[in-house]
Structures are given as C-alpha cells and as structure tokens.
Amino acid sequence: MDLVRRTIECPFCGHHLHISIEITDEDQDYIEDCSNCCNPIHLRIHKDDLHHSVQIFVDADDEQYY
Structure with missing residues (x-):
C-alpha cells in the first residue's frame, strides 16, 4: 500500500483541503x-494499474448517480 497526498477543492465552499489517501488494489468510496x-465530500479513488496512476473523483455527497 502507498500513501498519496493530494489537494482537493470542496464542492460546496471551494476551500482547498489537503488529504492523505492510502492506495489499495481495490477502489475506495468514502465521505470526508x-x-x-x-459539509460531506464524497471521494472515490481508483488505482489505474495500466497507466500507473491514481484517479480521485470529488463531488458533493447529495449528488445522485444513475
């Protein structure tokens, strides 16, 4: 497992947050x-082994997925 530090922007107020993410082989989905x-920020983390990258998706917790 790797620890990655990133800066994200709150989808509600625009404040920049520094987060630490523990990267695993499985996708992660959690609220911070x-x-x-x-306000609750929905984070989804995906490890892309093919491109050796980590994708972080940030959105408001009240958004719906279809």
Missing part, C-alpha cells in the same frame, strides 16, 4: 467532511 464548511 470539509474542515471549513463541515
């Missing part, structure tokens, strides 16, 4: 609260 506005 914004330290500025306290």
Whole structure:
C-alpha cells in the first residue's frame, strides 16, 4: 500500500483541503467532511494499474448517480 497526498477543492465552499489517501488494489468510496464548511465530500479513488496512476473523483455527497 502507498500513501498519496493530494489537494482537493470542496464542492460546496471551494476551500482547498489537503488529504492523505492510502492506495489499495481495490477502489475506495468514502465521505470526508470539509474542515471549513463541515459539509460531506464524497471521494472515490481508483488505482489505474495500466497507466500507473491514481484517479480521485470529488463531488458533493447529495449528488445522485444513475
């Protein structure tokens, strides 16, 4: 497992947050609260072995997926 540090932007208030992500072989899906506005941020992490990269998807927790 690797530890990756990234800066993301809160989808609610635009505040920049520094997060640490533990990269695993499986996709991750979790909620982290914004330290500025306290709204829940939905994070999805995908490890792309083919391109040797990590994709981080950030959106508001109240958005729906179809």
